[in-house]
Amino acid sequence: MKRCKACGETKALTEFYTYPSGTVDSWCRPCKRDYEKERSRRRLDAKGRSRPARWSIPPGKKWCNKCRKVLPIAEFHKRQDWCKSCRSAYATATRTRESQDRSNANTRAWRDRNPERVQELNRAYHKERYARDRDGILALNAASYARHRKARIADAKRWAEANPDRRREIVQRWET
Numbered sequence: 001m002k003r004c005k006a007c008g009e010t011k012a013l014t015e016f017y018t019y020p021s022g023t024v025d026s027w028c029r030p031c032k033r034d035y036e037k038e039r040s041r042r043r044l045d046a047k048g049r050s051r052p053a054r055w056s057i058p059p060g061k062k063w064c065n066k067c068r069k070v071l072p073i074a075e076f077h078k079r080q081d082w083c084k085s086c087r088s089a090y091a092t093a094t095r096t097r098e099s100q101d102r103s104n105a106n107t108r109a110w111r112d113r114n115p116e117r118v119q120e121l122n123r124a125y126h127k128e129r130y131a132r133d134r135d136g137i138l139a140l141n142a143a144s145y146a147r148h149r150k151a152r153i154a155d156a157k158r159w160a161e162a163n164p165d166r167r168r169e170i171v172q173r174w175e176t
Contacts, residue, residue: 006031066090
């Protein structure tokens, strides 16, 4: 329990804001909220401004942080701050050849500066991939190959009989 310095009431600690350092605010949440609203209003009045349009948005509308317009919610993807048209324009602009080349150049430069790190990452990747293949995928492929072995051999013989010239070319290429 703690006493609020603004209203003087004794409230549970959950009614107070806590800071990352672990300390608890001396004002309760409702008092602090009211104080901050009033402080913001006074600051805007002192500068001769009014509240931004995005602070008074009607229901069913949403503020786009990119084009700075109030639009219907249908113009937004779920949990996105930019409208669909702004996101589309941004995606198109970032997918240009120049931006891809710039990204590739940055990657290449990092790889040139950090060859040991690249080698370490490659080793870890291939080690993990080998373990995964050894444990799962290779076993599946071996079982599948064993199940269909006779059918594959029969298919290969049929193809060889139907394409003798092509088979001869392939055999000659392999022998040289």
